[in-house]
Amino acid sequence: MLHFSRWKTTIIWFIVLLGVVFAMPNILTQRQLDALPSWLPSQPMTLGLDLQGGSYILLEVDRASLVAARLNSVRDDVRLQLRTANIGYTALTETGQVVEFRLRDPAQSAATREALRTLTEPVSGGLLTGGSVVETNLEEPQPGVFRLSLTEQGINYRLSTAVAQSIEVVRRRVDELGTTEPIIQRQGMDRIMVQVPGLQDPARLKALLNQTAQLTFRLVDTQNSAQAVAAGQQPAPAGSELLYSTDNPPQPFLVQRQIMVSGENLTDAQTSFDQQTNEAVVSIRFDARGAQRFGAVTQQNVGRPFAIVLDNQVLSAPNIREPILGGQAQISGNFTVQSANDLSVLLRAGALPANLNIMEERTVGPGLGADSVAAGQNAGIIGAIFVVVFMLAAYGFLGLIANVALFFNVVLLVALLSWLGATLTLPGIAGIVLTMGMAVDSNVLIYERILEERKAGRSVIQSIDAGFHKAFGTIMDANITSLIAAAVLFFLGSGPVRGFAVTLALGILTTLFTAITLTRWLVAYWVKVRRPKEVKRGFFTFVNKTTRIPFMAMRRVAFALTIALSLASIAGLAGMGLNYGIDFTGGTVIEARSKAPEADLAQIRSSLSNIIEGEVQVQEFGSARDVLIRFGSQPADLETPQTSINAVRGALQADYDFERVEVVGPSVSGELAVAAVLGVVGAMLGIMIYVWVRFEWQFAVGAIVSTAHDVIMTIGFLVITQAEFNLTSIAAILTIVGYSLNDTIVVFDRMRENLRKYKKMPIDTLIDLSLNETLNRTIMTGVTMILALAALYFFGGDVIRNFVAPMIVGVLVGVYSSVFIAGPMLIYFKLRPEKADMVEAAQANTAKEA
Template sequence: MQTASLWKRVLILLVCGWGIVAGLPNLFYSRVEQHNDALAAIEAAGGTATPELEAARAEWPDFLPSALMNLGLDLRGGAHLLAEVKVEDVYKTRIDAMWPEVRDALRDLREQVGNVRRAPSPDGVLRATIENPEGMAAALDAVRGLGGSVVTLTGVGESTIDVTAEGNDIVVQLSEAEKRATDERTLQQSLEIIRRRVDQAGTREPTIQRQGEDRILIQVPGIGSAQELKDLIGTTAKLTFNAVVSRTTDAGANAGPRNLLLPSMDEEGVYYIVEETPVVSGEDLVDAQPSFDQNGQPAVSFRFDTTGARKFGDYTAANIGAPFAIVLDNEVISAPVIQSHIPGGSGIITGSFTVEDSTNLAILLRAGALPAEMNFLEERTIGPELGQDSIDAGKIAAIGAGVAVAVYMVASYGLFGIFANIALVINMALIFAALSAVGGTLTLPGIAGIVLTIGMAVDANVLVFERIREELRQNKNAARAIELGYERALSAIIDANITTFITAVVLFTVGAGPVRGFAITLGIGIITSVFTAVLVTRVLVELWYGWRRPATVVV
């Protein structure tokens, strides 16, 4: 029998050892979780530990791995919300904010258009009535000049506004292209705000994802109730524009009186000392959008209301060449340098941005409040006792399936069945280790995927062992029968698992929530089961055969 080389055996055994050690913490989930929480609290306190934190930290040895797979909502309990974002609210806000600009643009054409007044109109539509219809062409050109170009990840497109004439009225509304872009930005902004607020609450592995065109699914394990989650999402983030005193890498630097020491969001280890009193607050920010500078490079444009424009204009005029900090939730997200006086309450932030960077920064700038009202279509609270019931039921199913399979393998294949059972235990350890390593989430359907993996893992061993039996019936010697059994069963094992793996990929790609949980564990289980069935059992058989040197084998 041609045996694997020493380095291959060592590598296979090392992978098995890693799986057992890395998967071990999941058997002591609550103790390891307390240990991890204590470590995080001690680190946040600058290394200072209370007796309670030290006791929690001692629940698990520091020298052992402590990464855990995350438990999904159906296993831990928590809150589930399905929210609809009313994107039409953004249309109304954007169009209403344009009236001062339209009025000022038409005021310069007073001799041609006469008096201008705003006429009643539905939400999302602006109607401006001019006195002299003879000046309509000039008025339309002036108002169209207020529009920009729709900015998407693929570049610049058509105008952001549609301007038409109806009698003496100039009708202004967002173009269809801008509405689509606005919907996309609004959903992204809502997702970003919700994710930041939920993360700040210290919850573990929330699921926050878009569903359809205007809905957001929010699942937060470990939170008390759906109402508590709604209250958390409804809080207001704090956005300010502060004068920068200095920049430092010293986390313990003395900021001085009436100053703040704030970390940079994007620059690791960098801190800014800023004045405590902001120049302008986020309440004065009307809009921020991705755009392009005069050189065609991605940038971010922003605009304040009248009060904010006056304060910002006075500050920029007096501080040309000085940086100012854009602060969100006590983190500096950007610190651009003032290049010139910025009147009118609008400006542009330039830098080494990609289009995606400028889009994300614009989202953060607007993240002081949710961009539109959210209508909660579905809300559920799953108690921790129900989650524990799911865990207990999953344990019973997995253990029951494992015991039944183990008994069958030993009864059918004797010693080789024991080898298959050892590989099956290692397979389970590798699955848990992989989920822990990648931060995967185990759900109730995920447990079903593990149970399915148990059957698939031994199925590969059955193919190998039956092939060995066939070779023995053809009077092959034991060593040659074992070698041919593994070689000739390999193609069937690979084919069967590849097709199942493709199914898992499709489920993960098009599925959501529990379906993805099933697909993740199934996909990982396929990889680990092929590894254990083809490589681990072969190493075990080779070690046993090299030690005993039997003249015949019974499979």
């Protein structure tokens, strides 16, 4: 395995060179990037919102408003079709998802069915739904009474269409803000994810997204009194409805339901100023059809008030002084320049087909993002220094080779993230640091094998060759189990969790390349040039090779301790419970920074006590100026999303800057909780199947039991510390699952090898032998992981600390379970040497007969 042909060497270093070229833009300034030739890569990694600031908003199309709008449309169509066919009717009503009316003459039933036939004809469902869709069903429950009901299939079709239309409208609105590289994607049947990095004013974005911007021009009903209808002295007449203006206080207007001109006929909208009052107004221009209709209406109704209605609010209702025939008009309404600009943006982008509710919001200020970048960089550098120094001290020159391979490993990982356009989040930085620990583990496996083979009497070259050969399968098995966990994280996670999963998965791939190929080439080159007489270890070792610790003799005590701690963890979970974050409970988390030298926690509690229902947690976070505010989902938000956060902003924004805002609705939190449980179970099931295929079922059971133990212990730690349990905690647990299996697989691989080698050795003795042979590697890997994670914990900042703490506990518990849980399970499930003896006897008999 130490021979490399010229073309293999060329390919290896060509890949490394490509990695350097694609990673280079990440350390260049923008001026240097602009000066690069066009054929060179110039795209650095994309930073996530938690690293550069910005807003993440999950929108949901309001099904109720969509159904209501569709029902109004059906009602208007019924009225138009019956009037056109000269069919008399009465009692036209709409309730739920049904429009019902009664014929004046039941003998016209057949003519009514024919007139309404177009409403019940199937429409093309398009590529998404396929086939055709019937949107309404027509029934005649009794003679002369007709009922049109909306079908679920039709509503779903309209919902899917509304999402597709809304995505384009949202994209146009976001583009008008001048932001760079926004991400707008469909999620599921009725949701839209909007991610706008670097946005300085998330409140303005929400205001733009929260309006449907349905602009209509309608005549004011001057025959009836709007004040009388508003006071309840008389009902609104047929054909008219009561609306209110945007003034403070709002004024009632009685406007006709008939839309004379709609916003669909607009071609442009721009902010301008009224020449007489110098107030900000919105100048609009109609297309040919809209100009014709607008001119006709204004020509026929000179002297009457003409209401300009936006989302069922009257912006203004000026009197028509003269016909407006040029296709241009002005909208006035006590606008500021900013509000006039926003209205222009909404009108240019077009109207949304339905209301969009904000189900989840995560906003990070640019200052906090810069702090996170600095903290992540410091943690990464310090973690790298820890690992590099440790490897040099433990393995000497071989440690130096491992560090060179580790450097190129990180370079290749950064290059892949840049090339794929993947988003680097703060947990993603944790993934890079974790990759360094896992990369070192592969080198430790190889080096320990080399030293072991040398001690067994092989020559230096034979030892090195055998070390790489025997470690290959173990490295593959260990990393594939971690890759399974990363895949589950990606498909079931969201946001930063996905970023961590991508980084972890790519890190596993680069680790396999550097450990199996690049490290082997470097060692082979060293052997070829220097021709060493000995493979020397570094300055220390944790375990002497002659160690024979009787682990299996202690298994009953270890099992008793494990059962006691596991039961205590489960009891604590049932009694105390986890400190669930808003990802699972719904609610709001705000990180604010005082404009004064010190935050006043008591004043914040007092200000929010009359706004927020239930407990409001207010605590200092980091410095004396920083404060963390938490509160649960509010009843007001169920009716009007974002009501509570808007009220909190209004109460605190004079004295505090909002650095980070996370809002998760109760429906989203329930979905995230289900996805989290499925993620853990799915990862463990996938790994168990892989281990079963690669080894035997006893090994698979042992691996899952030991991994379940690690998860339970980690959850027990979270219960005791009451650290916040959120989506990143699930990522930490799944990483623990991957690492624990990684460690267990290494031990199992040695046991499988010894089962073939010592066929008559009792199983408990064989397990002790295997554990002692791999003990130094187990400790070495655990130490490197702890060093990398400790750097993240102490230098990575407050945000990432809760993510790393359970991982540190999981690594320590994983080392314990690999020794005292996984091994004994093979004894309890009867992986005994008698089976091997029978195989050996059968082979001997076969040899004699031959």
